[in-house]
Amino acid sequence: MPNNSGWSDYPTAKWGGRIRANLPDDIYAEIGVYDVNPSYANHDNGLKISLQGSTGALIPVEFGKTITLGSSAMPGHYKVGVYYDTSEVVGTANASQMFWGRYGGYLLMDQMVWRFGSGADRGLILVLDGTISDIRTAQIPYWLLAAAVVQGPLPSRPNDFLGLGFIRAWVNGRAIDTRQAMLAASGRANPMLELGENVVELSYGFQATPWLLLHPNVQYISNPGAFSFKHIPNAWAFGLATKITF
Numbered sequence: 001m002p003n004n005s006g007w008s009d010y011p012t013a014k015w016g017g018r019i020r021a022n023l024p025d026d027i028y029a030e031i032g033v034y035d036v037n038p039s040y041a042n043h044d045n046g047l048k049i050s051l052q053g054s055t056g057a058l059i060p061v062e063f064g065k066t067i068t069l070g071s072s073a074m075p076g077h078y079k080v081g082v083y084y085d086t087s088e089v090v091g092t093a094n095a096s097q098m099f100w101g102r103y104g105g106y107l108l109m110d111q112m113v114w115r116f117g118s119g120a121d122r123g124l125i126l127v128l129d130g131t132i133s134d135i136r137t138a139q140i141p142y143w144l145l146a147a148a149v150v151q152g153p154l155p156s157r158p159n160d161f162l163g164l165g166f167i168r169a170w171v172n173g174r175a176i177d178t179r180q181a182m183l184a185a186s187g188r189a190n191p192m193l194e195l196g197e198n199v200v201e202l203s204y205g206f207q208a209t210p211w212l213l214l215h216p217n218v219q220y221i222s223n224p225g226a227f228s229f230k231h232i233p234n235a236w237a238f239g240l241a242t243k244i245t246f
Helices: 173-185
Strands: 017-024 026-036 055-067 074-090 100-116 123-133 142-151 161-170 197-208 212-222 234-242
Touching: 017 074, 026 074
Parallel strands: none
Antiparallel strands: 017 026, 026 055, 055 074, 074 100, 100 123, 123 142, 142 161, 161 197, 197 212, 212 234
């Protein structure tokens, strides 16, 4: 969503609010309104709290349900949402073409399918996430994540986890067509541009202490230059994330 709407991830904050209603059968519904303000990310706006520079509002609506599967009551969480951004934005096919409003939808699911012992929080969890965004304006119109997470792989390490995931991000076809036309008009070579980027990640979460999580990971990235229209060789990436809970 940070690529396709006015949403921005941390550490860039924004004004907003939401209302949530908890309904029967472990169902909830919520709606929010958030300021869309690209100027918050400017280098000299570290503590900006005014609405100056606002381009519109992002309005998400989400429904969710928690279920328990099988006789061992394995938990699962299912969420579906849509959003509308009232801002005026540049189109992907033509930089001089502007559109009022952009929209999208998403689906988030995680379900434990195998529990390691009665009453234990340890088990195998399957995850599936996906988004569909406005083809007129989105850099990534389609995005998909599929993963398997083993929570508590060892009885002595119930808070650790082992994860294997796959991500696919599609380049907007209109942007590819525009790029191809530019290359043809300039008389340069017209290579077949990549339609998207793939990432496979293997990671382990080591809960060293109740307040410290160490999360090493390794990724294999195919077509890493897809979104910059460059032919870059496939690459390995190694990372380490840490989380401290106060």
